[in-house]
Amino acid sequence: MIKLADRVDRISPSMTLAISSRAKALKAAGVNVCDFSTGEPDFITPAPMRQAAKDALDAGKTKYTPTAGLPELRARIAEKLQRENDLPYTSDQVLVTTGGKQALFNVLLALLDAGDECLIPTPAWVSYPEMVKLSGATPRFLPTDESNDFKITPRQLSAAITPRTRALILNTPANPTGTIYTREELAALAEVIVAHDLVVIADEIYEKLTYDGYQHVSLGSLGSSIFRHTITCNGFSKAYAATGWRLGYVAGPREVIQAAAAIQSHSTSGANTFAQHGALAAFEGLEGTIETMRATFQARRNLVLAELRAIPGISCTTPHGAFYVFPNIRATGLDSMSFCERLLETMHVATVPGRAFGSDTNIRISYATDTETLKEGLRRIRRFVSSL
DSSP: OOOHHHHHHHSSOOOTHHHHHHHHHHHTTOOOOOOOOSSSSSOOOOOOHHHHHHHHHHHTOOSSSOOOHHHHHHHHHHHHHHHOOOOOOOOGGGGEEEEEHHHHHHHHHHOOOOTOOEEEEOOOHHHHHHHHHHHHHHHEEEEEGGOOOOOOOHHHHHHHOOOTTEEEEEEEEETTTTTOOOHHHHHHHHHHHHHHHHEEEOOTTTTBOOOTTTTOOOOSSHHHHHHEEEEEEEEEEETTTTTGGOEEEOOOOHHHHHHHHHHHHHHTOOOOOOHHHGGGGGGSHHHHHHHHHHHHHHHHHHHHHHHHHHHHOOBBOOOOOEEEEEEEEGGGGOOOHHHHHHHHHHHHEEEEEEEGGGGBEEEEEOOOOOOHHHHHHHHHHHHHHHHH
């Protein structure tokens, strides 16, 4: 048998894989599955972006781009970050990547060494700790719960820092909880980050999907000191419904971006050429399209919250961003994996166990699907819980 590298053993098996595979198998067998597991908008990528990509193909723009991305796209991203996020990056501080996931991975590889620690508030997206492990460093978790709307506090952050702490990953709006940090909360965290000379990796992929008057605030915009400590990651997947385009970006100090680009040059090189040309259209008057998607997501969220809160044994905080709810199922007497497995097998509803994100008392439901499917799936969840 061929021996695998030790790093493979450091990666935790995906606890959602079995449910995902089972859901696909049921669908293939003709079963009507209500799939609430996917973090993917059900909208189609806006027409101007699709047309720009088609035009690029027809014009023969299918060759390599510079590793860091099309110069004109990097410039537009920098302009966007300055205009919308109050982040004074220049184009040479931007790296275009093959998806938001590669942006994060490149940065972590550029920053972390064996023996370093990276702080991750939990519940957290499943790939954060695995990326940290692959870099050779150690993830250290900062648990949160409903009592504080799934947010870390400055005191908690300060207490977790050790001489080995190198970085913090902060995701707002957050997956899986939908939590959004306010300007005041971010400012208080920024004081701790600067005082301890940490690097903060700000994952802002859901920035345009906010509700109830909440506005996304970029951590790096809160002053020159925290700006120097911040690396901002984003992409086109969520707000522009362009998940399959595999196009993300990261902005930060030049030395970090240069290092991340060097790593990328030996993995994927430049991102997809015609996708980059298509992405240029994302900055040309798509505000109305994005607002339509955002408003639709908010209406779906309201529906899901109302239905879930009417089910005895289920409680749920109000998520103010992204497109997930993270209901607490503790009162059912089941852990999250058992709940999700039995729900899928008996009611054919696919959800994600909270254990995958660091909270075994919750499950994640994505409302990035049509209203009728949501209504039917929620009826099935009600029947399932009442049967316990």
